[in-house]
Amino acid sequence: MSAFLELRGAGKVYGGGLMERARNIALEPVSLAFDASRPAITAVVGESGSGKTTLARVLLGLARASQGQVLYQGQDVAQLKRAARRDFRRDVQAVFQDPYGVYNPFYRVDHVLTVPARNFAIAPNAAQRGERIAQALRAVGLRPEEILGRYPHQLSGGQRQRIMVARALLLRPRLIVADEPVSMVDASLRATILASLRRLTDEFGIAILYITHDLATAYQVSDNILVMYRANVVEAGAVEPIVRAPRHPYTRLLISAIPRVSTTRDWSTGETAPPRAMVNTHADTGCRFADRCPAAMDICRRETPTLRLLADRRAVACHLDADAPPLPEGNLAPVLA
Amino acid sequence: MNAPAHAAILRVSRLGVAFDHPLGLVRAVDDVSFSLAPGERFGLAGESGSGKSTMALAILRMIRPPGRIDAGDVFLDGAPLSRLDEEGMRALRLAAIALVPQGSMNSLNPVARIGRQIEDAYADHGLKLTRAESAARIGALLQTVGLPEQVARMYPHELSGGMKQRACIAIAICLSPKVIIADEPTSALDVVVQRQVMETLGRVQQQLGAAIILVGHDLGLMAQFVDRLGIMYAGRLVEVAPIARIITAPRHPYTRALIAALPSLEQRGTLQGIPGLAPLLRDLPPGCAFHPRCPLATERCRAERPAVREMGDGESVACHLA
Numbered sequence: 001m002s003a004f005l006e007l008r009g010a011g012k013v014y015g016g017g018l019m020e021r022a023r024n025i026a027l028e029p030v031s032l033a034f035d036a037s038r039p040a041i042t043a044v045v046g047e048s049g050s051g052k053t054t055l056a057r058v059l060l061g062l063a064r065a066s067q068g069q070v071l072y073q074g075q076d077v078a079q080l081k082r083a084a085r086r087d088f089r090r091d092v093q094a095v096f097q098d099p100y101g102v103y104n105p106f107y108r109v110d111h112v113l114t115v116p117a118r119n120f121a122i123a124p125n126a127a128q129r130g131e132r133i134a135q136a137l138r139a140v141g142l143r144p145e146e147i148l149g150r151y152p153h154q155l156s157g158g159q160r161q162r163i164m165v166a167r168a169l170l171l172r173p174r175l176i177v178a179d180e181p182v183s184m185v186d187a188s189l190r191a192t193i194l195a196s197l198r199r200l201t202d203e204f205g206i207a208i209l210y211i212t213h214d215l216a217t218a219y220q221v222s223d224n225i226l227v228m229y230r231a232n233v234v235e236a237g238a239v240e241p242i243v244r245a246p247r248h249p250y251t252r253l254l255i256s257a258i259p260r261v262s263t264t265r266d267w268s269t270g271e272t273a274p275p276r277a278m279v280n281t282h283a284d285t286g287c288r289f290a291d292r293c294p295a296a297m298d299i300c301r302r303e304t305p306t307l308r309l310l311a312d313r314r315a316v317a318c319h320l321d322a323d324a325p326p327l328p329e330g331n332l333a334p335v336l337a
Numbered sequence: 338m339n340a341p342a343h344a345a346i347l348r349v350s351r352l353g354v355a356f357d358h359p360l361g362l363v364r365a366v367d368d369v370s371f372s373l374a375p376g377e378r379f380g381l382a383g384e385s386g387s388g389k390s391t392m393a394l395a396i397l398r399m400i401r402p403p404g405r406i407d408a409g410d411v412f413l414d415g416a417p418l419s420r421l422d423e424e425g426m427r428a429l430r431l432a433a434i435a436l437v438p439q440g441s442m443n444s445l446n447p448v449a450r451i452g453r454q455i456e457d458a459y460a461d462h463g464l465k466l467t468r469a470e471s472a473a474r475i476g477a478l479l480q481t482v483g484l485p486e487q488v489a490r491m492y493p494h495e496l497s498g499g500m501k502q503r504a505c506i507a508i509a510i511c512l513s514p515k516v517i518i519a520d521e522p523t524s525a526l527d528v529v530v531q532r533q534v535m536e537t538l539g540r541v542q543q544q545l546g547a548a549i550i551l552v553g554h555d556l557g558l559m560a561q562f563v564d565r566l567g568i569m570y571a572g573r574l575v576e577v578a579p580i581a582r583i584i585t586a587p588r589h590p591y592t593r594a595l596i597a598a599l600p601s602l603e604q605r606g607t608l609q610g611i612p613g614l615a616p617l618l619r620d621l622p623p624g625c626a627f628h629p630r631c632p633l634a635t636e637r638c639r640a641e642r643p644a645v646r647e648m649g650d651g652e653s654v655a656c657h658l659a
Contacts, residue, residue, distance in 0.1 A: 047527040047528075047529060047530070048498070048527055156614055156615075157385075158614070159614075186384045186385050186554060186615075187384075187554055187555070187556075187595070187598050187599060188384055188594070188595065188598045188610055188611040188615075189610060189611075190598070190600075190608075190610070191598050191600075191608045191609050191610035192610035194608065195608070195610070213527045213528065214528075214600070215528070215602075216557075216599075216600035216601070216602055217600045217608070219600065219602055219605060220600045220601070220605060220606070220607070220608040221608070239605075240605070243602060253529060254528060254529065255602065257528040257529045257531070257532045258528055258557065258602060259528075259531075259532070259555065259557035259558045259560065259561040259562075260557050260560065260561070260602065261556050261557050261560045261584050261596060261599055261601075262560060262584070263560075263580075263581045263584065263585060265561055267532060267535075267561040267562075268532075268536055
């Protein structure tokens, strides 16, 4: 295995501690790996509160795992030495949701590109760094002469978000974690930004973790998908079979909830809105989806389903698939390969 | 559903909104006309900056300086709204035309209970109710939008996004308006909750027999919800047609591009953006505003602005090639 970044049973719990504040499990232990030899786009899909952003923050080292480990080149990221930490910061880049908030309005947009270029010394002199910046901008479909020297307010949200992708690309990382990168831009621009992400994987060999609540765009750009519900991974594997034939009832619900551009009005379901807790505690028993699940059985309320391996390289955590073999060590790496 | 002018509950006629800008006048809404039949669901779609939200505010005469309505009128049940003074407009808002504004779930007063916010709406429109009457009405209202009665005693922060959006719908329908204008009512919600909220909105709209204008950019949502759709580009209504017609045989190249820009669940790798950027309203290209991005543009498109042509059956298009 040549995984450069790995989650080993990494989970995150907020609260608790001395004052015994209410605990909220934001992420149940998850194991997966990113392999530099097979770069792919992996989508993480789920509703608000599903734990998808917590997963991103743990991977980026922005939140420390409260259990398990995050390993970079085999070393725990919480204990990296200075040089290794620097490599980690360079190898794993982030693109965030808000293309407005990340810019300082008083600086030209060049600032977000020249600072990391200098700090990480991507080229020996300013002229060559400038050339690398121009290349990165062209790679995401921007014309450097239309971008450099401008202030953030002079550019559109789509342009600003593509600059953030260019910035991530500039450092030639091995993984980009993109947290809802297109949810704040227009539908017409989404396609362009997602296409530039796709190009990063295909041409530059960069793996991408694409975090979104929009299953349709995930289907369009990703190779793999990971569906999360209330801190748990409920289904994972190659995107095509999962979208074509979703196995977990929650994945089915998500897919059916997408309004389609079609003359058949098949959108309504009659699913009522059940009151549900937004806080996950250890006291919860059973499957967290059971209260909304049309197929819920007695066992679903008693026992938490574990991830099981299905024939088509897919993992699913559902009692309906109780006869499938358990996923070895709960490690998702094989199904996301 | 067609909307012949005589039966229209709401008729927007050649409406124009202009903003004063240091570089000159900016036309945010330019000569827009359409009608709504009672009970009809009309969609208004376009990119950000196309003027769709300004349009929604202009119907309610809620444009603030430096913007102003400088052309046309809006007729409610045949009566022109421009004749009303500010008091008259105030009485009519919510009671006759209700707005669910963009990001409305954040427009709830954070320090007032939901029930109190509905009582305020009643009081503001001169409804004198006893405490018991008011409580009964609010309880029934909350049930209509799928919320438990206890929500009346709760504060906004105690509610989820979907519940807040339902509370906003409850406020919008509390005086049984004839027209509901909903500006991106579900854009902050995830898909499952979006569907539930839209089902609720559709159900209460039918119960009231109100017409609805749904403003948004998600054509999938439009396809599943509205009867007719209007497409806005650079302040103009460039195409109007029944929803089935517009998604199967769009006439305007911009409409076609918008539909192609939607991610499909049927086939991978089909996603394509619209080349170029939406034009700046203060610096519109000559001729058709879409021509720099249009794959079919001709000399005529670069020189002459296409007029809105009626295609019969309440359909219209503004394109030289259609």
